[in-house]
Amino acid sequence: MKQKQTKTKKQMIQEFKILSSGVAATSLGGVGVGIGTIFGSYLIAASSNPSLSKQLFNYAIIGFALTEAMALFALMMSFMLLFS
Numbered sequence: 001m002k003q004k005q006t007k008t009k010k011q012m013i014q015e016f017k018i019l020s021s022g023v024a025a026t027s028l029g030g031v032g033v034g035i036g037t038i039f040g041s042y043l044i045a046a047s048s049n050p051s052l053s054k055q056l057f058n059y060a061i062i063g064f065a066l067t068e069a070m071a072l073f074a075l076m077m078s079f080m081l082l083f084s
Contacts, residue, residue, distance in 0.1 A: 017081055017082055017084075018082065020081045021078045021079070021081045021082035022078075024074060024077045024078040024081055025074065025075070025078045027070075027071075027074040028071055028074055028075065031067055031068070031070055031071040031074070034067045034070075035064060035067050035068070038060055038063045038064055038067065039060060039064070041060075042056055042057065042059075042060035
């Protein structure tokens with residue numbers, strides 16, 4: 001006879017923590033795409049209008065900082081789900 005393996009509540013909670021942490025970490029891929037889009041658009045805009053290059057660079061850095069902040073929030077949520 002095969003014995004049915006039963007998982008305890010603690011094991012199931014740990015498995016769901018790992019799963020939810022992985023799902024929360026997938027948003028980091030979107031952040032990478034966003035940063036690439038920001039600097040790609042900056043290069044296109046700066047090459048078409050070099051006189052505004054300095055101002056456009058400042059906008060690109062602000063966009064990078066906000067996008068990177070979203071990555072840090074996602075990473076923080078992932079760690080909170082995993083280690084809480």
